[in-house]
Amino acid sequence: MISQRAWRNAATRAGAPGGLRFTARQLYYELNRSRQPLYRIGRRPRFTLPPAVSENAFAAALARFGPPPGVVSPAPARSSTAPEPVDLYDYGLPRLLVCQDAEIAAMLRANELHMESACPVYALDDLPLDPRLGTALERGDGTVFVLHDASLAGLAAVAAAREAFPEATPVEPLGLRPAHAAALHLTRRRGEGGIPGAQARLWAPWERDWLARGNTAEVAAVPPARLLRTVHRLVRGFRKVRTVPRLRQLSAVGYLTWPEG
Structure with a gap:
């Protein structure tokens, strides 16, 4: 009760x-x-x-x-009835965020993260996006970030986002990872167990075992203020890693810091 x-x-x-x-x-x-x-x-x-x-x-x-x-409740990031400004896609776009959870995407927009971070926020269900957004990302040497749960479905969301954008557009997972969930002492849930795929190959062995046992942690389990602060810091502070192969690999599997800040 x-x-x-x-x-x-x-x-x-x-x-x-x-x-x-x-x-x-x-x-x-x-x-x-x-x-x-x-x-x-x-x-x-x-x-x-x-x-x-x-x-x-x-x-x-x-x-x-x-x-x-x-x-807040889920709402589409774009309206099918409101006309787009003619110059909306005329500029380079440095970053874009895709959320696995449509409610989290709506929450971030409701708190104006897209304005504070100069980062459009979409849900995975919004994909594929207007092709002009892809052109704007290419023009701005932009990066697509994916905010996902620590779960097998979360890893699948990253893969789906990669398929939805041109190969030349970097797609970087922000997490959650099991390591983030454990550092923040998040509430876990039971989900579908299974062996994580290649995207988790650089995770610690205990993280892969944690998922294989059917554990999951949702982005929604992160306190709202911390979530906003962390996502803003990660998308604004991200720097592309171009020269060190190991760092490129770690970035590609979501080796980003959540507990700080």
Whole structure:
């Protein structure tokens, strides 16, 4: 049973600071954090946590109390009815973000990450994009970033994004990786087990084993403020690695830092 007070408090924390927008899924994970004291310890040792709130209990509370102010729902990144400005694609585009989760894409746009980071935000379901965006990326020597869950489906999302853009356009996974989830003590879920493919070949062995056992961690499990701060830092601070093969390989499998910042 989730009390109305716990519901309101979780919504307040999810929206802090300054009234951030968040998804219902992020609210679910905020409720989990309120019941997981181990979440607050330091980054070492690294571990993920089992759910402290059942999906059924959350669904019942959502039906009873309704979505709190600030909750966003998926919305397309583009409108089929509004005309595009004629010069929208006339400039070089340095970066573009694709999110596996349409709700996370909507949340990032609702908090104006696309404006703050000068980075259009789309969901995987929005692909393929207007070919003119690909031209703008090429003109701007741009990079496509993929924000995905620590899961087999997340790895598949990266592969799908790579197929949706020209081969000459770099596609870089931001994570999550199991290592990020463990450092942040995220709530894990049970998913489909299986052997990770070639994209995970440079991960630590325990990360591949973690996925193979059917563990997953969602981007939505990252606190909203941290998610916004981290994604902004990663897409704005990314530098292409052109000369060192090992660094190129690490970048290609999502060897980017989440816990800092």
